[in-house]
Amino acid sequence: MSGHSPPAMDRRVQRLARRVSIALAAAATLCLAYLFRHTSCFPAPEPLTLSLAPFPRTSCDAAARRVLPPDRRLAKLRSSSRWRRRSASLAASVFPPLRRLRLLAGSSRVLCLAAGAGNAVDALNAAGVTEVTGIDLVDFPPLVRRADPHRLPFPDGAFDLVFSDDPAGFSGALFPSRLAAEAERSVRLGGAIAVAVDRQLDTAVIPALFKRSRVVDTRAVTLDGSQVRLLILQSNGTHHLEPAALLA
Numbered sequence: 630m631s632g633h634s635p636p637a638m639d640r641r642v643q644r645l646a647r648r649v650s651i652a653l654a655a656a657a658t659l660c661l662a663y664l665f666r667h668t669s670c671f672p673a674p675e676p677l678t679l680s681l682a683p684f685p686r687t688s689c690d691a692a693a694r695r696v697l698p699p700d701r702r703l704a705k706l707r708s709s710s711r712w713r714r715r716s717a718s719l720a721a722s723v724f725p726p727l728r729r730l731r732l733l734a735g736s737s738r739v740l741c742l743a744a745g746a747g748n749a750v751d752a753l754n755a756a757g758v759t760e761v762t763g764i765d766l767v768d769f770p771p772l773v774r775r776a777d778p779h780r781l782p783f784p785d786g787a788f789d790l791v792f793s794d795d796p797a798g799f800s801g802a803l804f805p806s807r808l809a810a811e812a813e814r815s816v817r818l819g820g821a822i823a824v825a826v827d828r829q830l831d832t833a834v835i836p837a838l839f840k841r842s843r844v845v846d847t848r849a850v851t852l853d854g855s856q857v858r859l860l861i862l863q864s865n866g867t868h869h870l871e872p873a874a875l876l877a
Contacts (some may be wrong), residue, residue, distance in 0.1 A: 699770040703751075712748060715853055719752040719794060722850040723823070723859060727790070730845060730861065732821035735759065737789040740781075740815060742808075743798035747772025753792075762788075779807045786817035796827045796857050799838070809838035813864060821845075822862045825852065835860050 697705065706712050727733035735757040741749045744763030750772040753761045768775035776782055779802075791812045793799065802808045812822050822842055826835065828849060836844055842862035850859045 703747075703771060706746060706748075707751070711853065712751075715748050715794075716752040716755065718850070718852050719749060720756055722852075723794065723825075724753075724756055726846055726848065726859070726861065727821065727823060730821070730863075732823075732861065732863065733758070733790055738762075738787065739790045739792055740764070740783070740788040741773075742778050742791060742793040742812065743795035744773045745769070745795065749792060749794045778802070779804055779811060781811045781815050783815050785814055786820075788816050789820045791816045791820075791822045793824045794852060796825050799824055799826060799835075806838055809840075813839060813841045816864050818864055820864050822864070823859065824862075825850070825857045825859050828856050828858045830858070832858065832860065835862070841865050 724733060733739075737758055737760070739753055739758055739761045741747075741753070741761060741763040742765075744750055744765050746769045747763045750761050750763035763773040764776040764778065764781075765773050766775065766777070778798075799805050799808060816822055822839065824835070826832075832844075832847060836842075839862050842864050844860060845863045846859075846861040848859050849856055851857075
C-alpha cells in the first residue's frame with residue numbers, strides 16, 4: 630500500500646503554510662509601500678502658527694499649506710474688507726461716546742475681552758490708545774493672548790476700560806455673572822465697562838450682572854452690517870481725566 634506517513638504530510642503542510650505566509654507578507658509590504666508613496670507627506674518642521682489657509686482636505690494638504698508669521702498674518706487681516714469695515718465701525722460709532730464721557734483716552738489702559746483675532750485691539754491702537762491688552766480662550770498673536778475671562782490674570786483695578794465688541798461675549802458665556810464680576814474687579818474705581826450685546830437682549834439683564842457699576846449710556850451701533858446695542862457702564866466712584874489726555 631503506497632502513501633506518505635503522517636509526519637511527512639505534516640512537514641509538507643508546514644512548508645506550504647510558510648510559503649503562503651511569506652507571499653502574503655510580501656504583498657502587504659508592497660501595498661503599504663504604495664500607500665506610503667502616494668499619501669504620505671513629511672515636510673521639514675516649521676514653527677507652529679495658525680494659518681489662514683482653508684481647512685485641509687488631506688494629510689498632504691495639511692503638510693504643504695503655507696503658515697504665516699504673526700506680523701504677516703496681521704498685515705493680511707488688515708487688508709481684508711471685513712477687518713477694515715469693522716475697524717471703521719468701531720472708530721465711528723463705538724469710541725466717540727466713550728471719549729465724550731471721558732472714559733477713553735490715549736493714555737487709557739484697555740482690556741479687550743473675547744478679542745478674537747484682535748480687530749478691536751488694532752482699532753484702539755489706530756485711534757491713539759497705546760496700552761491695549763486683548764485676551765480670548767485661544768491666543769492669536771501678536772494682538773491677542775490666551776486667558777480665561779472667568780479668572781483674569783490681572784490685579785484689581787488694572788484697567789481704565791474693559792471692552793468687548795463681541796455680542797456673544799457676555800450673553801453666550803457659560804458663567805456671565807462670574808465674567809461680569811471679573812470685569813468689575815479688573816477695572817479701576819471710576820473706570821468703564823463697555824459691552825456690545827444683541828439688540829434683542831433685555832437690557833435689564835446687564836445691570837443685574839454688573840452689581841458694582843451703573844449704566845451711563847446705551848445706544849444702537851452697527852458692526853459688520855448688523856445692529857447691536859452698546860452699553861457703557863461706569864464703576865462706582867468718579868474719576869475725571871485731564872482734558873489734555875483725551876483723544877482728539
